[in-house]
Amino acid sequence: MMDQVTEATRDRFAALKALVERQERPGRWLVLTHDNPDPDAVASAQILARVLRQALRQKVTVAYGGIIGRAENQEMVKSLRLPFSHIRNLSLKRYRHFALVDTQPRSGNNQLPSRTIADVVIDHHPLQAATQGGPFYDIRPKYGATATLLAEYMLAAGVQPTHALATALIYAIRSETLDFAREHIGPDKAIHDLFFPLANHKLLARIQSPRLPLSYFGNLHDALENLESVDSLILSHLGTVEQPDIVPEIADLLLRLEGKTWSLVTGYHRDRLYLSIRTTNTRADAGSLMRRILGRRGKGGGHGMIAGGWIDASKMTVPAERRELQRKLGTRLARELKKNPERLARVELRRQEE
Ligand SMILES: [Mn+2]
Numbered sequence: 001m002m003d004q005v006t007e008a009t010r011d012r013f014a015a016l017k018a019l020v021e022r023q024e025r026p027g028r029w030l031v032l033t034h035d036n037p038d039p040d041a042v043a044s045a046q047i048l049a050r051v052l053r054q055a056l057r058q059k060v061t062v063a064y065g066g067i068i069g070r071a072e073n074q075e076m077v078k079s080l081r082l083p084f085s086h087i088r089n090l091s092l093k094r095y096r097h098f099a100l101v102d103t104q105p106r107s108g109n110n111q112l113p114s115r116t117i118a119d120v121v122i123d124h125h126p127l128q129a130a131t132q133g134g135p136f137y138d139i140r141p142k143y144g145a146t147a148t149l150l151a152e153y154m155l156a157a158g159v160q161p162t163h164a165l166a167t168a169l170i171y172a173i174r175s176e177t178l179d180f181a182r183e184h185i186g187p188d189k190a191i192h193d194l195f196f197p198l199a200n201h202k203l204l205a206r207i208q209s210p211r212l213p214l215s216y217f218g219n220l221h222d223a224l225e226n227l228e229s230v231d232s233l234i235l236s237h238l239g240t241v242e243q244p245d246i247v248p249e250i251a252d253l254l255l256r257l258e259g260k261t262w263s264l265v266t267g268y269h270r271d272r273l274y275l276s277i278r279t280t281n282t283r284a285d286a287g288s289l290m291r292r293i294l295g296r297r298g299k300g301g302g303h304g305m306i307a308g309g310w311i312d313a314s315k316m317t318v319p320a321e322r323r324e325l326q327r328k329l330g331t332r333l334a335r336e337l338k339k340n341p342e343r344l345a346r347v348e349l350r351r352q353e354e
Contacts, residue, residue, distance in 0.1 A: 027096025034103035035066030043172035055157035069245030108299025166198035238267030
């Protein structure tokens with residue numbers, strides 16, 4: 001199994017081991033994912049925790065902020081019995097060391113306090129300036145999933161995965177790469193194939209097609225009623241959603257509409273407007289497009305073909321004002337894609353009766 005580990009990972013694991021071993025004041029670790037964790041974040045955090053515990057003899061808690069939104073992700077945590085605490089139930093004073101996975105310091109999508117230095121950051125999003133101030137980081141945008149990178153650490157550490165972890169890893173890689181359709185898959189396929197025999201296939205199937213709450217169908221209904229399009233761009237603005245992950249989920253779905261190569265979905269949850277951009281264009285840079293659209297009002301980023309972000313809407317209480325913000329963002333994206341925003345028009349799902 002060791003030959004699946006790249007030299008880079010072997011070196012980085014040795015550096016991580018050295019960092020842990022030279023700790024002057026050992027203490028508990030808190031491994032944090034990004035808020036509203038997706039399968040890649042969940043699997044990455046669980047694998048890092050196992051490496052820290054098994055290979056480096058550390059005490060570790062794994063936590064997240066926001067909510068575990070998608071039914072698939074809830075099923076993943078539940079049926080694989082993954083220990084995963086909400087940060088609001090923890091006292092940060094109890095932790096001496098902090099690790100971030102699938103996210104980076106000050107990216108606006110995790111609960112690491114802004115003055116706390118992360119001891120360890122492992123991610124596949126583009127390197128952020130704040131990350132470089134920490135003692136250990138491993139940022140590899142060539143990886144389709146952060147969990148793939150963590151699986152390499154596990155191999156380098158000589159730690160065996162549990163069946164639950166192998167199952168989590170397989171689901172993370174598949175969902176993050178859309179079954180290898182999205183992004184350059186890099187080493188993801190090799191790790192997927194190596195760990196696939198160890199996964200629990202019955203649980204994997206259950207995670208992939210979970211029961212769905214009625215609210216899911218309600219949001220989907222709203223999205224389909226509010227479709228707008230210009231050329232190859234399709235978009236939809238949702239009102240208030242029960243959980244923010246429905247926004248990227250619908251953006252993925254809309255991208256499957258024939259003739260469309262870009263999708264944008266927005267929706268309000270609590271004090272924020274969430275946005276997701278998707279494209280089928282393999283040479284696109286959706287992440288920087290997202291940052292241009294958000295300007296200084298929001299936070300966001302992504303990879304080549306997917307991007308997410310949010311804007312603080314706590315001061316926007318009037319519904320008309322909230323809708324106007326959504327409309328503006330749609331216009332801005334159309335313009336960035338060199339499409340005439342004045343030609344953005346409603347999409348009717350049924351042909352008009354004669
Ligand atoms: Mn990821």
